Amino acid sequence: MSTIVNGSAQPNPPGYPHPNPCISFWLQGTRSSQLIGHRTTDKLPETADVVIIGSGISGAAVAYFLLTGPNPPEKVVMLEAREACHGATGRNGGHCRPDCYRGYKGYKNHFGKEQALKILRNEMDTLNLVTEVIDKEGIDCDFWRGRSFDIAMDKECREFFHTSLQEFIADGGPTEGIVEWIGDQEEARKRTRTSKAVAAAEFPAASLWPYKLVKHLLLLCIGKHGLNLQTNTPARSVSQTEGGWSIHTDRGDIKTEKVVYASNAFTPTLLPEFLGRIAPYRGQCSAIIPTKPFSGKNIMTHTFSHRWGLNDxxxxxQRPKDGIIIHGGGRWKVPIELLVGHTDDSEKLPVLTEHLNGFMKENLEGWGEEALGEGLLVDWTGIMGYTPEAVPYVGAVHGKPGAFITAGHSGHGMARTMTCSRGIAALLRGESYESTGLPECFQPTPERLNSSKITVEQLWCEADKTGIPLMH
Known part of the structure; x- marks a missing residue:
């Protein structure tokens, strides 16, 4: 949301996470978790070597790579405003879906060819790293790796997909054995089981139970590497002290030499320079019980994204383990003023519930009538953090020694956060940004922070103007 100051709209600080959020499908299924209400020590430590603010996949992965890497710090404390992993990670679709071509043209227009290629390469690197960590640590999180379809639902989207793919290929982007273009309409409809498909592209993707992944990483770090997790302890503010930072909470203050902001949409509350640079964005997702034509041997073999135009x-x-379908979207069904700037994940928008409830029968060929117990099981709300360029802020915070950020993942965090967090761990150890392998354009440079701010009215316009699609 925004406030009018001197005739112009100014974004409001996002505040703090809602104390009583709704419960997602993922969180409903993990109510026995030993992380609920967890505090490693009854009393908040007075000091730490590193404090991580946020316990979603970004914060958990920073802790994991830092504590299992060389020369780990002795005292790492993680502060979480609510329960562990009850923010965006515990509410997303569990979709680890790299952009293998789609955003290339827009990124190139904005950042140049070299950075655009790095952005897309980083997403495949992330998918491979997620796979590696899950295999190495034996994490039971319903991980499944396979293929996905981008489905163009109109001619405008078909043109957008195809031109971006062709430009990516022309600039040397890797597509052989990775991206398959399906330009024939009938073939696209048959393969995607989508009656209104115009064209499609197929490429790698994966899915998982996000809370279970984060839970495993946090318990590993707590049990074997000394992480001190303090849930229900919101960081209210952070102030600079001699030699470090003092983080103020309702339970007292904690002093640290280094602090990591893994707080995504809520980051501008603690780092005002990111106000308008990271905009909260409320989305809605659902779990659906499939009809018989989409059950058993007829389960969907790919994940999907249906797209109309550039940003709808x-x-x-569809989860292979139980057949339940996770479906999100419909954001264009409501005015953008009801989405951007909102941080209340305790309520749902009825219009979006109606959309999620009807999507399958309206768009998937042969869905059929829903028997009692089939169809919409539950839907929920989550708060994302968007940036105008649709890439996150990852790196050292300018002018604040010992402060680091990984936030603003723009609804695309499962395809980016793991490598970003590994990079932050390297920076905490004193390594160079170049050593992280991350795109340089992710850095929170003064130039990025001094560019125009986001208002409610501008977010979609920024995406259309740059040609960078809002992701999934």
């Missing part, structure tokens, strides 16, 4: 899209993942 839904995404769909």
């Amino acid at each position: 899209f839904d995404y769909t993942i």
